[in-house]
Amino acid sequence: MHRSKPIDGELLKLKDEIQQYAVECGLEFDEVIFEVCDYQSINILAAQGGFPNRYPHWRFGMDYDQLSKGYTYGLQKIYEMVINSKPCYAYLFNANHFVDQKIVMAHVYGHADFFRNNYWFKGTNKNMMDVMANHGTKIRRYMDRYGQDKIENFIDKVLSLENLLDPNVLFESPEQDRRRREQIVQEKRELASDQDDERSKALKSYMNSKIDKSEAPATTDLDLEEKIDHQALNPSDLPTRDIMKFMLGYAPLEDWQADIIGILREEAYYFLPQRMTKIMNEGWASYWHSTIMTQRAVRASEIVDFADHHAGVMAMSRKQINPYKIGIELFRDIEYRWDTGRFGKEYQDCEDMTVKANWDKDTGLGKKKIFEIRKTHNDITFIDEFFTQEFCERQQLFTYNFNPRSGRYEIDGREFQAIKAKLLAQLTNFGVPVIEVESSNHANRGEILLRHIHQGVDLALTYAADTMKNIFALWKRPVNLVTTVEGKELFYQHDGIEFKPVA
Amino acid sequence: MDHPIKRDHTRFRKIVKGKIRDSLKKYISHGEMPLPKGDGTYRIPMPQIETPRFKFGEKQQGGLGQGEGNPGDPVDGQQGDQPGDGKEAGDSEGKKELEIDLTIDELAQILGDELELPNIEPKGKKCIQSMTDRYTSIGVVGPDSLKHFKRSYKEALKRQIASGTYDPSNPVIIPHRGDFRYRSANVNIEYENSAVVIYMMDVSGSMGDEQKEIVRTESFWINLWLKSQYKDIEIRYIIHDATAKEVDEETFFKTRESGGTLISSAYRLCRDIIYSDYDFSEWNIYPFHFSDGDNWSTDDTKACLEILDMDIIPNSNMFCYGQVESRYGSGQFFKDLDGKYGTNSDDVILSKIANKEAILDSIKEFLEKGK
Numbered sequence A: 001m002h003r004s005k006p007i008d009g010e011l012l013k014l015k016d017e018i019q020q021y022a023v024e025c026g027l028e029f030d031e032v033i034f035e036v037c038d039y040q041s042i043n044i045l046a047a048q049g050g051f052p053n054r055y056p057h058w059r060f061g062m063d064y065d066q067l068s069k070g071y072t073y074g075l076q077k078i079y080e081m082v083i084n085s086k087p088c089y090a091y092l093f094n095a096n097h098f099v100d101q102k103i104v105m106a107h108v109y110g111h112a113d114f115f116r117n118n119y120w121f122k123g124t125n126k127n128m129m130d131v132m133a134n135h136g137t138k139i140r141r142y143m144d145r146y147g148q149d150k151i152e153n154f155i156d157k158v159l160s161l162e163n164l165l166d167p168n169v170l171f172e173s174p175e176q177d178r179r180r181r182e183q184i185v186q187e188k189r190e191l192a193s194d195q196d197d198e199r200s201k202a203l204k205s206y207m208n209s210k211i212d213k214s215e216a217p218a219t220t221d222l223d224l225e226e227k228i229d230h231q232a233l234n235p236s237d238l239p240t241r242d243i244m245k246f247m248l249g250y251a252p253l254e255d256w257q258a259d260i261i262g263i264l265r266e267e268a269y270y271f272l273p274q275r276m277t278k279i280m281n282e283g284w285a286s287y288w289h290s291t292i293m294t295q296r297a298v299r300a301s302e303i304v305d306f307a308d309h310h311a312g313v314m315a316m317s318r319k320q321i322n323p324y325k326i327g328i329e330l331f332r333d334i335e336y337r338w339d340t341g342r343f344g345k346e347y348q349d350c351e352d353m354t355v356k357a358n359w360d361k362d363t364g365l366g367k368k369k370i371f372e373i374r375k376t377h378n379d380i381t382f383i384d385e386f387f388t389q390e391f392c393e394r395q396q397l398f399t400y401n402f403n404p405r406s407g408r409y410e411i412d413g414r415e416f417q418a419i420k421a422k423l424l425a426q427l428t429n430f431g432v433p434v435i436e437v438e439s440s441n442h443a444n445r446g447e448i449l450l451r452h453i454h455q456g457v458d459l460a461l462t463y464a465a466d467t468m469k470n471i472f473a474l475w476k477r478p479v480n481l482v483t484t485v486e487g488k489e490l491f492y493q494h495d496g497i498e499f500k501p502v503a
Numbered sequence B: 001m002d003h004p005i006k007r008d009h010t011r012f013r014k015i016v017k018g019k020i021r022d023s024l025k026k027y028i029s030h031g032e033m034p035l036p037k038g039d040g041t042y043r044i045p046m047p048q049i050e051t052p053r054f055k056f057g058e059k060q061q062g063g064l065g066q067g068e069g070n071p072g073d074p075v076d077g078q079q080g081d082q083p084g085d086g087k088e089a090g091d092s093e094g095k096k097e098l099e100i101d102l103t104i105d106e107l108a109q110i111l112g113d114e115l116e117l118p119n120i121e122p123k124g125k126k127c128i129q130s131m132t133d134r135y136t137s138i139g140v141v142g143p144d145s146l147k148h149f150k151r152s153y154k155e156a157l158k159r160q161i162a163s164g165t166y167d168p169s170n171p172v173i174i175p176h177r178g179d180f181r182y183r184s185a186n187v188n189i190e191y192e193n194s195a196v197v198i199y200m201m202d203v204s205g206s207m208g209d210e211q212k213e214i215v216r217t218e219s220f221w222i223n224l225w226l227k228s229q230y231k232d233i234e235i236r237y238i239i240h241d242a243t244a245k246e247v248d249e250e251t252f253f254k255t256r257e258s259g260g261t262l263i264s265s266a267y268r269l270c271r272d273i274i275y276s277d278y279d280f281s282e283w284n285i286y287p288f289h290f291s292d293g294d295n296w297s298t299d300d301t302k303a304c305l306e307i308l309d310m311d312i313i314p315n316s317n318m319f320c321y322g323q324v325e326s327r328y329g330s331g332q333f334f335k336d337l338d339g340k341y342g343t344n345s346d347d348v349i350l351s352k353i354a355n356k357e358a359i360l361d362s363i364k365e366f367l368e369k370g371k
Helices: A009-024 A039-047 A058-072 A098-117 A128-146 A148-159 A167-171 A174-188 A201-215 A221-230 A243-250 A255-276 A278-297 A300-314 A323-340 A344-349 A353-357 A366-376 A379-386 A389-394 A416-431 A461-475 B004-016 B022-027 B087-092 B104-115 B149-163 B209-229 B249-254 B263-277 B298-315 B332-341 B356-367
Strands: A004-006 A032-037 A080-083 A088-093 A397-403 A408-413 A434-442 A447-453 A479-485 A488-494 A499-501 B041-045 B063-066 B097-101 B128-139 B182-192 B194-202 B232-240 B244-247 B283-291 B319-324 B348-353
Touching (some): A009 A032, A009 A098, A009 A278, A032 A039, A039 A080, A039 A088, A058 B004, A080 A098, A088 A098, A098 A278, A098 A366, A128 A148, A128 A255, A148 A255, A148 A461, A167 A255, A243 A434, A255 A278, A255 A416, A278 A300, A278 A323, A278 A366, A278 A379, A300 A323, A323 A379, A323 A389, A366 A379, A379 A416, A389 A416, A397 A416, A416 B063, A447 A461, A461 A479, A461 A499, B104 B209, B104 B356, B194 B209, B194 B263, B209 B232, B209 B283, B209 B319, B209 B356, B232 B249, B232 B263, B244 B249, B244 B263, B263 B283, B263 B298, B298 B319, B319 B332, B332 B348, B348 B356
Parallel strands (some): A447 A479, B194 B232, B194 B283, B283 B319
Antiparallel strands (some): A004 A032, A397 A408, A397 B063, A488 A499, B041 B097, B128 B182
16 A cells, blocks of 8 residues: 655655755754655545554545545645654655645755754654554454444544643653553553563553453443542542543543543644644744745746745735744744844833834844744744734734624724734634533532633533533533633533533 | 545545434534536535534634735625624634536536436437547648647658658758648547436425425436436426426426416326427436425326326336425325335336425435436
8 A cells, every 4th residue: 555655866866955955054853754645645644644544533534535625626735744753754745846846845844843843842752653553453453343333433522522632741751641541541450460561562452351351241331430439539630631631530431442532642642732833833844945945945947936836825814814924924023133133121122213123233143043932932932922013013914803793704903912812812722722620529429520711712502512412421420511601600511411501 | 455544435425424323413514415606616515524522602703814904894805694694604614615617517427426326228229410520530731739740740751761851860850831740530420319308397386485496406406417318408397287388497497376286287298298209219208297295186196197107107217206395285196106106116206305405315316216
């Protein structure tokens, strides 16, 4: 099933050339392996989050369906894809124009540098290719044993929680995490310690499940429910935003269920840094593809194509901001400000507009500053610290809102504070409502209590209801939610049958 | 071996079609068929299953955009919906949909793929002559656009070698006017099957606009499919209440009468049309009848069945009856037909169309026999 193949010939030469430029520019990256593939393979890879091997699930098929339809009708195509792994894998689309491949390679080196240096990526597992493949094997094995419907159904339920993550967990290394997961599964199994530690983990988990099955086939829900009561809940765990971990620790799960939650959690955390640094990551890569191209790589005959494609990537939209555009402009703005010394108290306090407009201290710190920022920031801190009023005006940003009277979305205004606030709000908690588990023994009835930390926008309640239904399926006791609707704190419960407000 | 994602894809399609995993049904957005938008483009829906998650309500959220414009200007540059009808704008955001130009053939292909329709096996002699031009030969005259470069080059080369002006060390070939060769067409005569679709519709008072809209949509797709299967197709329209008459397409969908209903009148007219214009041994004949199932009397129903048995069914590929549910119709006629022919007959296909959503299933019922 070799659908992508390593580059050779012209492209290989090109790679060496671009890599050289990237090194000269000061980028530091793990080795990048480029492969070319046709539209079908690239759609498959994109549908699977970039990985050639995932567990079976319909949603990959859905994404594939949409990508192929979009491609077939000529409305979209994927230029490139790059995987945060070591070595870094990047895919080139074989129908790309040569100049496009150049842009893509330069862009990829930007990403590779970001993956390696940005602090939020420090904890990600760089062997994710193998890990994902192993997850696939494990889940396929569960499907063989318990039936595809049963496993898929369970995965669907867990996917409801997939976005409820705690970014702090990123600073825990994958090894620690894996060890803890093993431990939880281990604790759950009341097995004699006759397991030889020398055995491979896969074998062990295989053996364990065999033994489990034969020795305790009648683990009923009731037994499992009792387990929670006996489980000593560690009060320091609560409140927690890492809801999948919480489920792993305290929900009455069977071994395979715990294993699947662990798998999905690991994958979700793997993708989290990319969600938290979308603007920076794309901005950084775009900054470098543009720099490398314009200063080094582009030939005179390619200028028009380059300009055209670059402009396409940077196109602004009236409905949402383009992370590539905001990112690259912000990096350039920072470089300019630190090159000319437009920062610090002296500049801030200057009230003479002419002086301010012509401010140039010739500090020349721009490059140093952006390299520093790409190391330490994520989107929120990036925007919070460097998104200035002048920048905002230059980018022609506006806020818009839904006008119920005209039935359309209308421009609200161009107020700097409002724009920045909205931008930050969109990025807060990577755009997902903050939900915490507050209590696992709500009202002393073993019910789970979730609290929505309201930050200005209400929850979509119909979605909340269905999500809670799925949580109920894991927790097996009623699920409660405290949220704020139109300024009032309200209390809802899902008891497995219906979603209802609680007075 | 196929990539495993093909299995995920098949599974997804099955879920969308409601064959497996019923519990996901409520999360599926969009139907499966392209919808004509009236301006020549079609909306290709992309079925999507959304996993329920905690997320923000959309309206309050608003958003950020980039570009020109003053406060109050619409963000997407479109006219607003009717005042108070804000639902669409909000709901459509984030859903995936493509708007594209499609040819009729492409559309039929999508229909066939979606509904897994078999190709029709035509019967009768191929009696319609159709001429197609195929560019299979070469001529010495023709337009530049049909110039055959290789052959022209060869001619020039031959001439230069023959005249001794060819120099192997400097192999420049200069073609003269006489060297040029052009692709030229041969006329092929192909014999095609011919088909006629006869639509009959009850336009009595009990058929409301909604019912007619259903018939219109359904006939659009049926025509589309049959057109993709036959090169030439004739379409005839009959409306009836207590009496029947043949009309053009526009009248067919617009007419609304208030009279009673005698279905036999339409069947009689249909029979006459078949006998006068279409020889069954040469034509593929598709009578479709749409009604809400009301008929004036049991006597008339008896007469209908007789005409069907004696004249229409033996002379057509299949007879299709689609019953559009209406608040006023009794639906009795369906029961009568069902009692006589059952649901498994190859020659008579009966379908109940409860609402717009049921149109596709009904089309599938009509066309899946491949006759």
